[in-house]
Amino acid sequence: MNNNFEPKIIAFLCNWCSYAGADLAGTSRLKYAPNIRVIKVPCTGRLDPVMLLKVFETGADGVLVSGCHPNDCHYRSGNFLARRRWMVFKDMLEFVGIEPGRIHFSWVSAAEGAKFVEVVNKVTDEVRKLGTFKGL
């Protein structure tokens, strides 16, 4: 593998918490790995699993989904419903052979700019270790 490999990671951030957390990281001038491409979604509950497949189909190496902490969802239960879906879906992706290290979920609130940095760096490291996704 090429040592200069930099992964492309698609990050789905919810409008109300994680996107604001990313914003806070920015306005606080915090530095994080430049590997994520952010897509803002209204709520993690809005994410259809097919979107996570599209990520890999269109050439990304990893995916991060981030939303509000439990009980903080703007729509009350979107993140609870999403949590169940991921629980099952990530096991399924693992079963068909996508390394678990390519699929990540996190809770980041609007006040957690520093946590956002941590999450992005951790996810980028893991995906970088796995190398480029050559499956599709």
Place this chain on the structure above:
Amino acid sequence: MIDKLRQRVKELLESKAISVFIGYEKGDNPQLARPIMITSPDEMDKLIYDDTCIVMLSKYLLKPEVKALGRRGIVASYSNLRAITGLIQEHQITREEVYIIAISTGERLPEYYDEVIDTGCKTDNPRLTTQDETIAKLLKKSPAERWDFWRKELEKCIKCYACRQICPLCYCNRCIADKNQPQWILTSPHLKGNFAWNVIRAYHLAGRCIDCGECERACPVNIPLMLLNKMLYNNIKTNFGYEVGFNPNVPPPLATYHPEDKENFII
């Protein structure tokens, strides 16, 4: 047993308790009986029930042209009963609009039937419930080896959608595979779209698949679809202690949540 079934169906039609009965008749293929809709008491001798009655009937309950006939009667094996229970749970039919004659095969039957006939016939739909070993074996392999396995299998898919058409719980009038604005699932029989299709088809049935094995039987290129279905079936059972098709009064597991659901995989 067949006399008893014919007798009961005849009575039901004559008394107008039902206006159509969904059952089986002899097909061109000696190994596969054909579904039949019986509307007249004179057609009784067409009705059969034996080991060739494999095709799931429950889907006909949903067809608008069959629905329009009024109250439907149906003969239901174990798998059909579970499918019907699932359809009631998902508000596709009501319990009152169907009259169910269950066929006992010695399994624990869901409680949703009007009468039961013991056939002595021990085979239900050819449910392929022996995947667990293969699943465990696959899980012991590396992700790359598993990918390789599925790539080879899924490359064969010709996008005929037989797996969808035959599935008793796949009833959407507009399937995600048919939507093209945007095109979520690529239509060409290429690994990209095949991967998305097969993963999403199985996933949309997570917690809903009754394990009847019909999709795999229908697949013309023999993709082991039941491995995906059964993996999800087991996953739902472990995570939520839930099995579909026995109780229509609980919400499907992926349409609900519990505040204390496990989240050890979330950063």
